Amino acid sequence: MTLLSFCEWLAETEWSIALHESFYMYPLIESTHVVALFLFAGTIAMVDLRLLGFAFRDVPVSEINARILPWTVAGAFVMVLTGVLLFYAIPVRTYQSLWFRFKVVFLLVAAFNVWRFHRRVQKNRVVWDSDERPPRSARVSGAVSLSMWAGVIVFGRMIAYNWFDCDRPQSDFVYWLSGCIVELADA
Amino acid sequence: MSLLDVFESLEQSGIGLLIRESLWLFPAIEAVHLLGLSVLGGSLLMVDLRLFGVGIRSRTPEQLVRTVRPWLVGSILTLVATGVPLFLSEAVKCYYSYSFWVKMSALGAGLVYTFLIKHPVIRYGAGPGVQAVIGVLSLAIWLTVAGAGRWIGFS
Numbered sequence: 001m002t003l004l005s006f007c008e009w010l011a012e013t014e015w016s017i018a019l020h021e022s023f024y025m026y027p028l029i030e031s032t033h034v035v036a037l038f039l040f041a042g043t044i045a046m047v048d049l050r051l052l053g054f055a056f057r058d059v060p061v062s063e064i065n066a067r068i069l070p071w072t073v074a075g076a077f078v079m080v081l082t083g084v085l086l087f088y089a090i091p092v093r094t095y096q097s098l099w100f101r102f103k104v105v106f107l108l109v110a111a112f113n114v115w116r117f118h119r120r121v122q123k124n125r126v127v128w129d130s131d132e133r134p135p136r137s138a139r140v141s142g143a144v145s146l147s148m149w150a151g152v153i154v155f156g157r158m159i160a161y162n163w164f165d166c167d168r169p170q171s172d173f174v175y176w177l178s179g180c181i182v183e184l185a186d187a
Numbered sequence: 188m189s190l191l192d193v194f195e196s197l198e199q200s201g202i203g204l205l206i207r208e209s210l211w212l213f214p215a216i217e218a219v220h221l222l223g224l225s226v227l228g229g230s231l232l233m234v235d236l237r238l239f240g241v242g243i244r245s246r247t248p249e250q251l252v253r254t255v256r257p258w259l260v261g262s263i264l265t266l267v268a269t270g271v272p273l274f275l276s277e278a279v280k281c282y283y284s285y286s287f288w289v290k291m292s293a294l295g296a297g298l299v300y301t302f303l304i305k306h307p308v309i310r311y312g313a314g315p316g317v318q319a320v321i322g323v324l325s326l327a328i329w330l331t332v333a334g335a336g337r338w339i340g341f342s
C-alpha cells in the first residue's frame with residue numbers, strides 16, 4: 001500500500017467526507033489551528049529569543065525551559081490534533097501539495113533541532129545558564145528553531161493556495177515533487 | 188459620503204489594486220501577518236502566564252512587561268503594517284463581513300485594554316486575584332481578535 005493509496009482510502013471514509021463537507025467544523029478546526037500559534041509558536045519564539053540573547057537576558061535559560069516549554073508542549077498537542085484533522089478532511093490533495101511537503105520537511109528539521117538541543121547543546125548548560133548571551137551552539141539552536149518554525153507557518157498558510165496543485169498544468173519538476181500521477185503526460 | 192463609499196475608494200487605492208492583481212502578494216503578506224501573530228501571542232503569554240502565577244516566577248509581572256515591550260510593540264506594528272494592505276485589497280468584502288467588525292472592535296478593545304488598563308494595573312501592583320482576572324481578560328480579548336481575524340477568510 002502506497003502513501004497515496006492510503007490517502008485515497010482515508011478520503012473515502014465517512015468521517016473524512018463529513019469533515020470535508022461540514023459548514024462549521026472545518027473552519028472551526030482550521031481557526032483553532034491558527035489561534036494555537038499564540039501558544040505554540042509564541043512560546044517557542046520567546047524561548048528562542050532567550051537563547052539568542054535578545055530577550056529575558058536576566059532570566060536563566062533553565063527557568064525559561066522549565067516554566068515555558070510545558071506550554072509549548074500543550075500547544076504542540078493542539079497543533080497536532082487539529083493538524084491531523086485538517087489533513088484527514090482533505091487527504092489526497094494535501095498529500096500531493098508541494099507546500100505541505102515543504103512544511104513537513106521543515107517540521108522534521110525543527111524537530112531534529114529540538115532533539116539536538118536537549119540531547120547535545122544543553123549538556124553543559126550549567127556553565128552558561130545565566131549568561132546574557134548563551135554560547136554559539138545555543139544561539140544557533142535558537143536561530144534554526146526560529147527560521148524553521150517560521151517556514152512551517154508560511155508553508156502551512158500556502159497549502160490553501162492551489163498554484164501547484166496536480167490538477168493544474170505544472171512543470172515536470174513540480175509534478176515529481178508533488179508526487180502527482182500524470183496520466184496525460186504518459187499518453 | 189457613506190462608510191461604504193470610503194471602503195470602496197480604499198479598495199480602488201494603489202496598494203489595494205496592486206495586491207489584488209498579484210497572485211503572490213496577498214498570501215505573502217498574510218504569511219508575515221501570521222508570523223507577527225505568533226510573536227504577539229508569545230509576548231502576551233509571557234506576561235499573562237505570570238499573572239496566573241505559572242510563568243517566569245523569578246520576575247515580577249512588571250519586570251516582564253518591560254522585558255517584552257519591544258516584542259509586543261514590534262509584533263503589533265508588524266500586524267498593522269501587514270493587516271492594512273490586506274484590508275485595502277478587499278475593503279468592500281470586509282465592510283460586509285461580520286467577522287471583520289468583530290475583529291476590529293476586539294482589536295480596539297485589546298489595544299486600549301493592554302496599554303491603558305492592564306499595564307497600568309500591573310505597574311500599580313495588584314493582588315493574585317486581580318492579576319488572574321486581568322490575565323484572563325487579556326487572553327480572551329486577543330484570542331477573539333485572532334479567531335475573528337481568521338474567520339474573515341471564511342466569509
